[in-house]
Amino acid sequence: MNRRSLLSGLIAAAAMSGKSHAARGVSLHEIAFDPALPVLGNPQGDVTIVEFFDYACPSCKAIHPQLKQMVATDGNIRLVMKDWPINGEIVLYAARMVLAASSLGFYEKAHVAVMNITTRALTHRNIDGALRDAGVAPAAVRDALDLNMAAIDALLERNRAHAARLQLIGTPSFLIGSRLYRGSLTPEQISSAVAAARHR
Numbered sequence: 300m301n302r303r304s305l306l307s308g309l310i311a312a313a314a315m316s317g318k319s320h321a322a323r324g325v326s327l328h329e330i331a332f333d334p335a336l337p338v339l340g341n342p343q344g345d346v347t348i349v350e351f352f353d354y355a356c357p358s359c360k361a362i363h364p365q366l367k368q369m370v371a372t373d374g375n376i377r378l379v380m381k382d383w384p385i386n387g388e389i390v391l392y393a394a395r396m397v398l399a400a401s402s403l404g405f406y407e408k409a410h411v412a413v414m415n416i417t418t419r420a421l422t423h424r425n426i427d428g429a430l431r432d433a434g435v436a437p438a439a440v441r442d443a444l445d446l447n448m449a450a451i452d453a454l455l456e457r458n459r460a461h462a463a464r465l466q467l468i469g470t471p472s473f474l475i476g477s478r479l480y481r482g483s484l485t486p487e488q489i490s491s492a493v494a495a496a497r498h499r
Contacts, residue, residue, distance in 0.1 A: 339370065344375045350378075353382075354382075355387070362489075380410065381458045382397075382398065383462050396409065399443040400430065402443045405433075476496025
């Protein structure tokens with residue numbers, strides 16, 4: 300984990316493979332303020348935490364309750380969860396379904412429900428069941444997904460392109476303020492990073 304990698308240096312130096320449009324330079328604003336990204340916490344917060352995550356990532360699931368509690372307690376953090384489904388088709392399904400639920404006004408409920416699948420395998424049935432248990436109808440979400448698939452997949456592609464441009468190697472990875480942190484962080488490290496961002 301390189302906790303002192305500056306975002307600007309990474310963007311300037313990173314080489315990227317993939318679709319040609321993704322190889323262009325990318326700004327902090329594009330990464331953290333994509334208008335299609337759902338926002339948790341305070342949308343007007345003075346510090347933005349961006350987490351590149353995957354619904355099958357154990358470290359992402361382990362830190363998430365503490366991260367949410369920190370955001371709620373602080374009251375002035377803008378939290379953006381950037382889906383980066385790197386662990387197969389089932390994670391892509393989870394990401395698509397949760398983002399489709401966002402179009403129905405249920406992003407946080409759906410996101411928490413899927414993140415809380417920790418004692419069972421991540422399967423289509425378990426994802427749908429978790430949504431249902433959270434009061435989000437899977438059939439309605441699938442209808443929304445049919446209507447919004449192109450926009451959702453475009454967002455996921457931008458997330459993938461940003462991860463590649465930043466040369467991320469796995470999840471979780473964090474962008475806190477303007478500084479990139481590769482790998483899992485403890486709550487104390489996240490808190491320190493937020494404080495550092497506020498003093499820059």
